[in-house]
Amino acid sequence: MENNSLKYGYAQALSYSNAIAEIFYSVMKKKYPLDREIKSYFRKHDECGSKDRFVITESLFSLFRWYGWVKGKLPGGQPENSLKSKKFCVGLSAALWLDNQPFAQFMEMLYDVAEVETTWLQVSPEVIEDKIKGLSYSFKIRKCDVLDLIPEWFKKEISSDDDLVAMIRLLQKRSPVWIRIQNYSQELVLKELGALGVDLCQHKMVSNAFKVSAGKFNAKDVEAYKNGLFEIQDLASQCLGLVCEVRADQSWWDVCAGAGGKSLLLADQMKGQGRIIATGNRKEIEKRATRANFKNIQIEDLDKVILSQDSFDGVLVDAPCSCTGVWRRNPDLRWTSFEDVCERSACVQKEILEFACKKVKEGGVLVYATCSVSVQENEGVVTHFLKMFPEFELEDFIHPFTGKSTGGMIRVKFDPDDCDATFAARFRRK
Ligand SMILES: C[S@@+](CC[C@H](N)C(=O)[O-])C[C@H]1O[C@@H](n2cnc3c(N)ncnc32)[C@H](O)[C@@H]1O
Numbered sequence: 435m436e437n438n439s440l441k442y443g444y445a446q447a448l449s450y451s452n453a454i455a456e457i458f459y460s461v462m463k464k465k466y467p468l469d470r471e472i473k474s475y476f477r478k479h480d481e482c483g484s485k486d487r488f489v490i491t492e493s494l495f496s497l498f499r500w501y502g503w504v505k506g507k508l509p510g511g512q513p514e515n516s517l518k519s520k521k522f523c524v525g526l527s528a529a530l531w532l533d534n535q536p537f538a539q540f541m542e543m544l545y546d547v548a549e550v551e552t553t554w555l556q557v558s559p560e561v562i563e564d565k566i567k568g569l570s571y572s573f574k575i576r577k578c579d580v581l582d583l584i585p586e587w588f589k590k591e592i593s594s595d596d597d598l599v600a601m602i603r604l605l606q607k608r609s610p611v612w613i614r615i616q617n618y619s620q621e622l623v624l625k626e627l628g629a630l631g632v633d634l635c636q637h638k639m640v641s642n643a644f645k646v647s648a649g650k651f652n653a654k655d656v657e658a659y660k661n662g663l664f665e666i667q668d669l670a671s672q673c674l675g676l677v678c679e680v681r682a683d684q685s686w687w688d689v690c691a692g693a694g695g696k697s698l699l700l701a702d703q704m705k706g707q708g709r710i711i712a713t714g715n716r717k718e719i720e721k722r723a724t725r726a727n728f729k730n731i732q733i734e735d736l737d738k739v740i741l742s743q744d745s746f747d748g749v750l751v752d753a754p755c756s757c758t759g760v761w762r763r764n765p766d767l768r769w770t771s772f773e774d775v776c777e778r779s780a781c782v783q784k785e786i787l788e789f790a791c792k793k794v795k796e797g798g799v800l801v802y803a804t805c806s807v808s809v810q811e812n813e814g815v816v817t818h819f820l821k822m823f824p825e826f827e828l829e830d831f832i833h834p835f836t837g838k839s840t841g842g843m844i845r846v847k848f849d850p851d852d853c854d855a856t857f858a859a860r861f862r863r864k
Pocket of ligand 1: 671689690691692693694695696697714736752753754755782786
């Protein structure tokens with residue numbers, strides 16, 4: 435019996451570690467997003483149940499989150515049998531230990547192959563300096579520095595005012611889930627999620643933003659979600675809606691609407707009235723707007739809006755960017771982004787602002803936003819824009835989190851509100 439369970443445990447650990455290795459090396463080689471590769475793997479491997487998916491997915495996130503420290507131990511390419519590769523098992527088990535993953539049986543198997551000293555490995559300490567000691571003692575991974583947890587090129591992208599080490603410490607934490615309650619449904623949403631054992635914590639300033647502080651749920655199974663009463667949306671994104679300061683009698687253009695997250699947010703703030711033209715992923719926006727019963731969102735093709743005579747009270751450019759502000763949520767991006775990603779993003783951002791600003795009415799508002807912490811994508815693009823378009827000026831607004839005056843720009847950097855990083859600038863056309 436014991437033998438059988440050991441054999442089963444080994445077979446399961448082998449299938450986990452092979453899946454992790456396959457996906458990890460594929461992401462590193464192709465530079466595709468991790469979540470996309472995970473989805474594609476599970477589509478091909480429908481034998482994986484929900485627990486298997488959880489272990490594989492979580493392990494991959496740990497591996498990318500701590501890659502900067504464990505990369506020296508990992509083999510250069512995918513090992514044929516990952517549970518026979520001591521190097522792979524050292525690297526993977528160290529990452530799982532650093533992240534305090536609860537997969538005891540799987541980790542035991544990895545420790546065994548890795549020949550690590552397990553005496554002190556019950557729990558990974560919270561403090562990063564103590565983690566470094568554990569790595570050195572048990573995994574023989576030495577000379578770890580906090581700065582190794584990000585790529586070298588990133589250091590020149592941030593402001594000299596930023597405390598890089600403090601920023602990286604925050605990057606190593608896991609992202610919480612935030613929801614945005616819409617359609618005035620707080621009571622209903624809190625009741626249903628509460629009954630599912632989910633604890634929610636309301637943000638002190640953004641009244642529709644709630645952080646999931648305990649419990650788990652699959653939104654697709656929740657009635658309130660199916661009825662459009664809430665969306666999963668990071669607090670940083672919710673903050674942008676407040677920077678726009680929309681009114682119910684206005685018309686807005688959401689230029690880079692993507693899947694429509696901000697369009698929905700603005701539509702809710704406009705109480706289902708006014709008009710929002712969204713240029714993005716038609717199918718996705720339509721699905722979400724229908725679910726929320728927002729009749730004030732109109733989905734259009736980008737070229738059609740650019741060529742039209744339309745102008746708007748407000749234009750939101752939630753620009754494509756390097757995504758350095760979501761590195762905590764997507765740790766793979768630190769290692770798969772090209773080192774000129776901020777420079778290339780800044781060029782695209784300038785181009786988008788150039789055509790988008792022409793559609794702002796006289797006296798109207800333009801909001802420029804990124805989920806980047808790069809100076810050249812944020813303040814750099816703003817300076818360039820003001821030089822090219824002197825008919826616009828920065829307009830002061832109140833910081834949605836602090837209630838203080840901003841001078842026209844905000845930079846949200848993970849803490850103290852436990853959200854992604856974001857940047858926003860608000861301009862007024864004179
Ligand atoms: C930061 S995302 C927008 C997220 C979206 N606003 C939301 O809240 O879900 C940027 C979007 O800009 C789109 N995009 C990329 N290049 C663009 C361009 N040249 N003009 C307009 N949109 C562009 C991308 O497809 C992406 O969906």
